[in-house]
Amino acid sequence: MKKNLAILLLLLMGVAVFAETITILPSDDMYTDVEHPGVTPVVTELWTANFPPSGHFERIMMRFDLDELKGTQLDSAILHLTRFYSCPSGGTTASKFYPITQSWTEDTWNHAVHIEYFENNGMDYVFTGAGGNTIVHFEVDITELVNLWINDVMDNNGFVIMANTNQKFSKFYSKEHPNESYRPKLTLSYTPTSNDDAIDRPAPLALTNYPNPFNPETTISMYLPEHSDVKMSIYNMRGQMVFDINLPGVQRGHHNYVWNAKDSAGKPLSSGVYLCRIESSAGVVTKKMVLQK
Numbered sequence: 001m002k003k004n005l006a007i008l009l010l011l012l013m014g015v016a017v018f019a020e021t022i023t024i025l026p027s028d029d030m031y032t033d034v035e036h037p038g039v040t041p042v043v044t045e046l047w048t049a050n051f052p053p054s055g056h057f058e059r060i061m062m063r064f065d066l067d068e069l070k071g072t073q074l075d076s077a078i079l080h081l082t083r084f085y086s087c088p089s090g091g092t093t094a095s096k097f098y099p100i101t102q103s104w105t106e107d108t109w110n111h112a113v114h115i116e117y118f119e120n121n122g123m124d125y126v127f128t129g130a131g132g133n134t135i136v137h138f139e140v141d142i143t144e145l146v147n148l149w150i151n152d153v154m155d156n157n158g159f160v161i162m163a164n165t166n167q168k169f170s171k172f173y174s175k176e177h178p179n180e181s182y183r184p185k186l187t188l189s190y191t192p193t194s195n196d197d198a199i200d201r202p203a204p205l206a207l208t209n210y211p212n213p214f215n216p217e218t219t220i221s222m223y224l225p226e227h228s229d230v231k232m233s234i235y236n237m238r239g240q241m242v243f244d245i246n247l248p249g250v251q252r253g254h255h256n257y258v259w260n261a262k263d264s265a266g267k268p269l270s271s272g273v274y275l276c277r278i279e280s281s282a283g284v285v286t287k288k289m290v291l292q293k
Contacts, residue, residue, distance in 0.1 A: 084171055091136065095170075205224065205225055243259070
């Protein structure tokens with residue numbers, strides 16, 4: 001009995017090794033303000049607003065160094081932000097997170113210039129809570145976005161937080177704030193892969209898409225563990241195939257295909273749930289996609 005218990009404990013310890021959680025600070029964070037070029041941004045603060053009556057259109061930029069996580073199996077990526085001020089009449093700022101298309105650092109980027117971003121890849125998030133000078137902590141799930149970076153679907157230039165039209169201030173603390181508990185950070189839960197695992201057991205066939213939900217297009221990303229012909233089919237919830245394409249001789253690795261929500265005849269499809277199915281020599285995988293118009 002004792003021997004069996006010891007073996008069980010060793011097995012549990014071995015399993016625990018594979019699940020890891022780390023927390024990292026941004027390598028760069030700042031905010032841009034095109035309406036007040038002569039005003040130097042507060043280095044310990046991050047502002048976002050989009051309120052024409054007061055002439056405030058600030059945007060937050062943030063980036064994390066994720067090079068060491070490339071090729072890992074990411075379980076979750078949670079962004080922690082601490083807000084110290086919002087409009088006293090109400091603490092709600094509806095916003096979007098967009099992946100940035102340009103290379104930048106906080107030391108070299110002009111704070112009076114808004115950065116470019118992928119307009120079709122926005123992730124909605126609403127900052128809520130008490131208004132005014134109230135400390136509010138937020139946990140934002142950006143797992144899909146981080147997966148795009150660590151799987152080389154797009155370059156990791158970080159993200160920009162943009163308030164929606166007619167949304168008033170939300171102000172957060174930056175990584176330069178003296179109180180460590182108030183600084184932004186990213187908590188990552190992942191499964192590391194040893195060198196032996198990478199050689200003996202290649203990553204399986206995988207499929208994802210971003211954004212999801214989407215409109216009018218989405219990037220379908222697949223990972224092939226081996227060279228193969230690929231058939232991609234998209235079905236509606238009645239089981240009818242609405243789109244398909246054959247991709248001969250696709251090399252091992254990550255590949256992207258942009259789908260514009262049209263059927264094989266080029267006709268726009270209606271809002272709803274669609275299933276993307278990938279068939280290759282490595283197997284079959286399916287992903288649910290939501291088109292919202």
